[in-house]
Amino acid sequence: MIPSQMPRFADLFRKYRLKSELATLSDFGSALAEEGKVYEDSIFSHWQKGKRIPHNRDVLFAILKVFVQKSGVTTLLEANQFLAAASQRDLSEDESLQLSPKLLSSVPFTVPQEPAHFVGREKSLKDAVWAIFKKTPVVIHGMAGVGKTTLAIRIGHILRNRFKDGILWYRFDILKIDDILTHIAQTYGEDVSSIRDTAVKAKTVRSILDQRDTLLILDSVDNFDSLRFLLPAKDPKYSLLITSKSLPSEIRQFQKLELTSFTQPEALQLAYQLLGKPYVLSNKMQIQIICKQLYYSPLALTIFFGRIALHPQKLYEFLERIRKQKVSLKEFQYDNKNLELSLDLAFNSxxxxxxxxxxxxxxxxxxxxxxxxxxxxxxxxxxxxxxxxxxxxxxxxxxxxxxxxxxxxxxxxxxxxxxxNTSTYHLLALYYHKFLADGGRANRHFYPKVEEELKNITGIVKICFELKLWQQMINIWEYLGVFLWDTGRWSAVERYSRLVVRASQKVNNASAEATCLLRELCWLHYWQGDINKAQKYAQVGLELAKGLKDAYLIALAWIRLGKIYQSQRHSKKALRFFQQALTYFTKQGNQEKQGDIFTYIGETYWMLGKRKLAKSYLRRALRIVNTIDDLPQKETILSRIGCIFLHERQFSRAINYLNKSLLLRKHLGYRIGDMFWNYLALGLIYYLQGDSRLAQENFRLARKGMAVGGYTIHTLNIDVFPFLFQKKLRNSGFYPKFSISN
Missing domain, CATH: 1.10.10.10 (Winged helix-like DNA-binding domain superfamily/Winged helix DNA-binding domain)
Incomplete structure (x- = not known):
């Protein structure tokens, strides 16, 4: 049923043998002998010439084991193609794990678990698979409850091993287009979370997909205006499958597959699967009445039969309930009334x-x-x-x-x-507060688990605000705010921070308000280059902290104001605030904040031209962050030291530090846009060395990083590095080519 141009076994055998660096058939024979399979070289010659094909699965498995161990075969797709060429089934999960766990883990597959019961739809299944292989976008459309999602899941599992770069599944009715775009990019090693302009983000993601052999499945599409951001180009490399209740004109280029209710044979086939054939045959007339009363709706019948399966002796009771509601059912024209009846029955019983x-x-x-x-x-x-x-x-x-x-x-x-009722939301808020607290604040090892729950967490934050569960919202934000900042979701930081400030004011929680103003809003606007807003939030936060006599928040406000004064070139004021904050955090033994402050003091002395003193403070900061394994701050410090060596025209040492910083940021795996500082510095080095090609390549990466990181052109006006190199950067051609949405 799956169309493909199947490679010959002989061609694949030769290809994977050579990729395994087994130059001769004798070399291959020796490797195969180590797996307990000994043959004359002439047999291998027959395989390679296409005169014979081995059909014994144990032999084929041993051959694959050789190829996998020697990196000739590196993906599940390649292994299954090799087996298919010998007329063998795909590898089972156990077999794949025996060969190499990497074969299973290397390809992303986010399709939900395959449904336990699937009947009919043979033509739709075949048509969809053919269209997908031809790179024609496919839309499965029809009324609610007819099985669009089930069919899409089935297609995803059938094609699981046919896309070497994986299959990605998204619920379009729940996830925002920005979140989908961000996740696709993250799956393939890119970070676009801070790009505010959806069109810019979509362009980046489509360029990623255009280089991938991927199937993208979008379930329950109801916003076709957003869908345009993921539509493939004229000659796409990736495939697209969507499900939708409607069929608008915007998708004229799609292969359209309409699903309707089951036929009577399909409904009976479902009943056989769920209730067992003997039971259905014994009660065939009653089952047929149920099918007719529920208009052969796949989802409604699945739920109804599932209820009967638990209480088969109550069939006549369930049938009587349907009959009583038959008149009222006729009064309704919308497509999910039959489903509502099934749900009511399942629920009430x-x-x-x-x-x-x-x-x-x-x-x-x-x-x-x-x-x-x-x-x-x-x-x-x-x-x-x-x-x-x-x-x-x-x-x-x-x-x-x-x-x-x-x-x-x-x-x-x-x-x-x-x-x-409200109490359930209250309990869910308590759960996610505990979930985040147990994981710990700023614990990057816990972040994958937070990612998995993120939509549930942000969802309950919004519900808490709507239901006036102010304190529960504040409790969650204590951890969520740090996560969103660390992972570069700046638009979400701003959106939720404003809600948290309002919630804090509602319950007179000045501490939570000051924390949000200083930790999130002030810092966000600072790095976006809006110094006036940043200063306003810092001053308000400081006044609140003073009113509370909260020494920690006062010291945090001093750090923020120190950075603001540094960007305004008020170096003495900046140093005074930094020293005040350092005194407090040293007494408290807070090494993380000490590392931050030593970094800022080093930056300030660099701006004053005291480069030796600047490097001294930065190295003190580096010793501290190495002690506590603060990798994000270490990345910043290495970058700053590299920039100072650039200032001193010690280009080799500068490149060494900047590349170390880049590797560290890539290792961290989030806030990838922050690498733009390093690319900017490297571009300037190559410009000064007269290497125009490398200079412009690094400037291009810097501009891309700024867009990805959520930075604006104004960011370059506040930081010490671009300030000190303004003239050289302008002469280098970086600014004239700069174009970014604010």
Missing amino acids: SDTRLKQVFISLGAFGGVDFSSEAVAFINKLSLEETNQTLQVLHKMSLVERSVNKRYRLHSLVKIFVQKKL
């Missing part, structure tokens, strides 16, 4: 715990959720929760997602959200 857990799932604002979170908000043990979720899954009320997580169909979510 469930026990108390099942109802409680089912309703609570509507509180999650993200794509999926963990059983740990569900356990907490329902005050159940993890074992009890998993048992309940498994029952709900059997009833088709919840679906399995990735990484042992669960998710709700969008229509099911609407149903349960109507029954939610």
Whole structure:
């Protein structure tokens, strides 16, 4: 069913043997013998000439083992193509792990778990796969509940090993286009989180996708204006599949596949799978009545049959409930009324715990959720929760997602959200506060887990604001704000910071207000080059801190004001504030802040022309951050020392420090845009050395980094490095080519 131009076994055997650096067939024979398979070289010659093909799976597995060990075969796709050329099935997960765990982990695959029950749709499946292989965008459309998502998941799993750069899945009705673009870029090693202009971000992401053999699946597309940011070019390398209830004119170039309700045979096939063939045949007339009453809706029937499967003796009772509602059903024309009937039946016939857990799932604002979170908000043990979720899954009320997580169909979510009460949101806020607190503030090793829960966390923050759960929102922000800053989500920092300030004012929490003003809003506007706003927030934060007599916040305000005065070239004021803050944090033993302050003092002395003293303070800062493993600050310090060597025209030493800084930032894996300082300095070095090509390449990377990092042209006016090299930067051609959205 899957179209492809299958490579010959002989061609692949020769290709992977040579990639494995096995120059002769004898060399290959020796390597294969180590795997316990001994043959005459003449056999290998027959394989390579296409005269014979080995069909024994053990032999083929041994050959693959040789190729994988010697890096001739490096991806799951290559391994499966090799097997397919010998008329063998794809590797199982266990076989892949035996060969090399890297074969499984190297390719991203974010499609939800394959549905347990899939029937019919053969023609749609075949047409979709053909179109995808031809790089034609595909839209699966139809009314709610007809199985669009299920078909898309099935397609994703069928094609799992056919895209060497992976398959990415996104819920378009839940995730914002900016979040989708950011995640795609992160998947392939780029950071675009701080680019404010969606069009600029989309252009960057499309350029990434244009270099990838990827299938992009967008589920539940309802905003076709946003979809344009991900539409492939005329000759795309990546493939696109979307699901949608509507079919607007904007997608004329798509292959259109309409799904409708099941046919009667398909509905009976589903019943066989869920209820067992003997039971269906014994109650065929009643089953057919149910199918007709529910208009053969796939989702409604799946939920209804799932309910019957748990209580098969109640078939006639369930049928009677449908009959009583038949008249009222006819009065409704919208497409999900039959689903609502199935959900009502499943809900009303469930026990108390099942109802409680089912309703609570509507509180999650993200794509999926963990059983740990569900356990907490329902005050159940993890074992009890998993048992309940498994029952709900059997009833088709919840679906399995990735990484042992669960998710709700969008229509099911609407149903349960109507029954939610405020107490569930309150418990969810408590859970995510505990989740973040247990992970620790600024713990980069915990950040992947926060990423997984991010939409749920930001969702509950917004709900807390709407429900006036001010303090719960503030508690979460204590950790979330640092995460968003560290990962470069500046627009989110600004948006939520303003809400947190308002929440703090509502509960008269001056400490939380001052913290948000100083830690987030002041610093954000400083690095965006808006010094007036930054100074305003710093002054307000300082006054609040003084009113509270909070020495920590006062010292933090001194640091912020010191940086502001440094950018305004008021060096003496800046040094005075830095020294005051240093005295406090030294007494407190806060090495992180000491490292920051020594760095800022070093910068200030550099600006004053005291480069020897500047390097002395920067090296003191470096010793401290090495002690506490503060890698982000270490990256900054190395960059600053490199820039001072550039100032002294010690170009080799400057390049050495700047490259170390770049490697460290790449190792960190977030805030990649911050590398623009290093690229800017390297570009200037190569310009001064007369290497125009390398200079312009690094300037290009610097401009890209500024866009990615969320920096503006005004940022260059506040920092000591561009200030000291203004004339040279202008002469170098960096500024005239500079174009960035503010």
